[in-house]
Amino acid sequence: MRVSFFAGLLAAAASAPSLAQPCPADLGRPFGVLNLFDLTAYLDLFQAGSPVADTAEPIGTLNFFDLAAFLDSYLVGCPLDSDGDRIADIHETGNGVYLGPTATGTDPFNPDSDGDGIIDGDEVFGTVEGLDLPAMGALPVIKDIFIECDWFEGFFIGRERNYRPTADSIARVVASFANAPVPNPAPNPNGIAIHLDYGQGGAFTGGNRIPGEPAFVVFGDQFYQYKADHFDPRRKGYFHYAIFASRHSDDTNRSSGIAEINGDDFMVTMVDYLSTNNQSNTIVHELGHNLGLRHGGFENRNYKPNYNSVMNYRHQFPGVDTNGDSRGDGVLDYSRGLNFDLDESSIFEPDGVIGFPIDFDRDGLIDTLPYALNLNCSGTNTSPCGSNADGACADSSCSVLLDFNDWANINWGRLADTADRRPEQEIATCENEPE
Numbered sequence: 001m002r003v004s005f006f007a008g009l010l011a012a013a014a015s016a017p018s019l020a021q022p023c024p025a026d027l028g029r030p031f032g033v034l035n036l037f038d039l040t041a042y043l044d045l046f047q048a049g050s051p052v053a054d055t056a057e058p059i060g061t062l063n064f065f066d067l068a069a070f071l072d073s074y075l076v077g078c079p080l081d082s083d084g085d086r087i088a089d090i091h092e093t094g095n096g097v098y099l100g101p102t103a104t105g106t107d108p109f110n111p112d113s114d115g116d117g118i119i120d121g122d123e124v125f126g127t128v129e130g131l132d133l134p135a136m137g138a139l140p141v142i143k144d145i146f147i148e149c150d151w152f153e154g155f156f157i158g159r160e161r162n163y164r165p166t167a168d169s170i171a172r173v174v175a176s177f178a179n180a181p182v183p184n185p186a187p188n189p190n191g192i193a194i195h196l197d198y199g200q201g202g203a204f205t206g207g208n209r210i211p212g213e214p215a216f217v218v219f220g221d222q223f224y225q226y227k228a229d230h231f232d233p234r235r236k237g238y239f240h241y242a243i244f245a246s247r248h249s250d251d252t253n254r255s256s257g258i259a260e261i262n263g264d265d266f267m268v269t270m271v272d273y274l275s276t277n278n279q280s281n282t283i284v285h286e287l288g289h290n291l292g293l294r295h296g297g298f299e300n301r302n303y304k305p306n307y308n309s310v311m312n313y314r315h316q317f318p319g320v321d322t323n324g325d326s327r328g329d330g331v332l333d334y335s336r337g338l339n340f341d342l343d344e345s346s347i348f349e350p351d352g353v354i355g356f357p358i359d360f361d362r363d364g365l366i367d368t369l370p371y372a373l374n375l376n377c378s379g380t381n382t383s384p385c386g387s388n389a390d391g392a393c394a395d396s397s398c399s400v401l402l403d404f405n406d407w408a409n410i411n412w413g414r415l416a417d418t419a420d421r422r423p424e425q426e427i428a429t430c431e432n433e434p435e
């Protein structure tokens, strides 16, 4: 007697849980539709002698009955999956409430309901390559970001150091993203769930110490060799990859990190100024570059007193300003774009950056007449407009400085199966040690 194809394939699926397909005959890409690719995929499995193709009695031999059983299920068809995200429409309940794989709360007509660049089916079932995203906390109705953190420890800069991110650093990063003013499908609250694998155990065993004690790591071939050796390729396209080392580029460099702008790779290099705040702020800063942010938000213009973000060198280590004086108050955050425009050719101190007076020229007074001054020379230093004789200023001109809403402008990219998540075009080198 012939065992039902579905029972057979469900048994096969149980032994290969990574291929959690809702439709048994839907074996080939594109998923969600039955076509000739599924037939080819089945014949490939058949020819390879795969147990997945062994769907009919007698189990243990591949023969005509298996093919007939496959064709039976093929003709029965798949449940409708309008958006091709591997979740049947009848299970995409569209109410934003995730209860389980048969009531996902997702939109049946949007393959990425929460807009985080990860397809709904991958967040519900894990990826077809076998990456178990749900075990790592993914939800299809809350934006998720995944980062693998690999690190060096040993003897650096004259003493024993461990650059592994600490639980305290990670907690600050997680909290700052949880507080993000970034919407999720209703009725879920705002916020981003960020998951950092630094080898803490449970589902997170990908983060690892990299053997060796290199004085520096070049963010190029050397970085990519470490990545090839220590990063599960199934994570490509889903995880950012970060190496925590002493220095990047060369053995005198004191820059805190380096990152791709609109990419998935970065380094955190704390040399000899490692602390919880420096480390967590730098993780968020470098990740910000991956997410498309620059030292001036939308632009490379640095040190803007009204750009209130850890992307800005003024705030990378001190944190963002919470009381309107344009100085860091230890809070880890990106800008929300709330500050006034600041015209350096006509600065009006009573306005400050958000209505609180600021003594920009540090003469001890709140000047009541407008004046011109280059406010984003470097650090908190100022200079006359157009003057940069000694090259001390990152920016010598006087112009209108703009804040930027970082959180609203995160590049969520698009998922590209096994390729990198986004094209990698540009590298940003980041702030030196705190002053």
Ligand SMILES: [Zn+2]
Residues within 6 Å of the ligand: 285, 286, 289, 295, 428, 429, 430, 431
């Ligand atoms: Zn930077």
